[in-house]
Amino acid sequence: MSQSFRLSSFLPYRLSVLSDRVSRRLSVAYGRSHGLSVAEWRVLVHLRAAGQVSVRDIETCVNLEKSRVSRAVARLQSAGLVKKAVGQGDGRLVAISLTQEGGTALDDILPVVLGIEAELLSDLTAQEREVFSRVIEKLHVALDQEGDVKPVPTPAQDTTDA
Amino acid sequence: MSQSFRLSSFLPYRLSVLSDRVSRRLSVAYGRSHGLSVAEWRVLVHLRAAGQVSVRDIETCVNLEKSRVSRAVARLQSAGLVKKAVGQGDGRLVAISLTQEGGTALDDILPVVLGIEAELLSDLTAQEREVFSRVIEKLHVALDQEGDVKPVPTPAQDTTDA
DNA sequence: CCGTCATCGTTGCAGGTGCAAAGGGTCGCC
DNA sequence: GGCGACCCTTTGCACCTGCAACGATGACGG
DSSP: OGGGOOGGGOHHHHHHHHHHHHHHHHHIIIIIHHOOOHHHHHHHHHHHHHSSBOHHHHHHHHTOOHHHHHHHHHHHHHTTSEEEEEOSSOTTSEEEEEOHHHHHHHHHHHHHHHHHHHHHHTTSOHHHHHHHHHHHHHHHHHHHHHHTTTTOOOTTHHHHOO | OGGGOOGGGOHHHHHHHHHHHHHHHHHIIIIIHHOOOHHHHHHHHHHHHHSSBOHHHHHHHHTOOHHHHHHHHHHHHHTTSEEEEEOSSOTTSEEEEEOHHHHHHHHHHHHHHHHHHHHHHTTSOHHHHHHHHHHHHHHHHHHHHHHTTTTOOOSSHHHHOO
16 A cells, blocks of 8 residues: 655655755854854844843744753853843843854854855745745644644534534 | 844744654654654665665665664664564675564554645645745755865865965 | 742753764775 | 775764753732
């Protein structure tokens, strides 16, 4: 039956392989030159855009688990790229912000990273880019639907009454 | 300058987030039900298609590091889904093949996995699928070109002499 | 004011991963 | 036949990750 299954045309496989390769290519820019991991890089970028934020903010905005964020921030702090303070209003929150050093590092890294992205995209037509982007969004929608089927308990009730 | 950088529209980020989500969704099928990791799943699938192969074969065909393959095979062996033997012609090679149990497990898993993929793709038009696939290939080509620049060793020598 | 519960962040733990070095085997060449 | 270069696979190590449990803090109700 499924004798003909081909991994090389299997969507999750293709996505995983491509994503890994791209990440690896990218890590040359922010990893090799500044010793940053993916998590650390994402945190830095988000800090630049958001100013002063909590771990929870980062978690939701850059798709990283809170423990991952926590450890990334700790490493960045000991590298001097980030500083932490207790939140003023709420003592549970941690106010994380970029240091000047962190900003400088980003200034270093961003052009390189954007250059790599541009090279990757350079052979694509405008239509290809647009469709590619749309498909990614559609896949997220599909994942939302499938995943969120769990919470919904009984689909029966809509037939029972008005 | 780069104040306007948006992680959410950054290609490597989008790919990574999507790929992670899809993998996670998929692991429900082969992970939760059979206790398989991604590496193990890929090895099984390749074995079904290729029959009897070596670690090196798997490594190149399913994009896994050799150490990852080695450990995946070890786990699969102790789970009884795979068997190992020394290669006949070459004593260095390991002849890895599916056991009957392994084949049965795949028979279980494959329909589920294909169903998930089908759901993901179900909202895409034929054109979207085709473009998406083409873009993935183009990105690989771009990575090949960029990556192979590496071998160039010393940027210093071109200034020093002829 | 105090008890209970939710929220935030950190940490312990078990496992997975990449890299590099170590086994073990093969082949060609002297 | 023996030696050294090479190849295939495993393993040691350091690191990263997810999950779950934990301590700390705030919010709410009695």
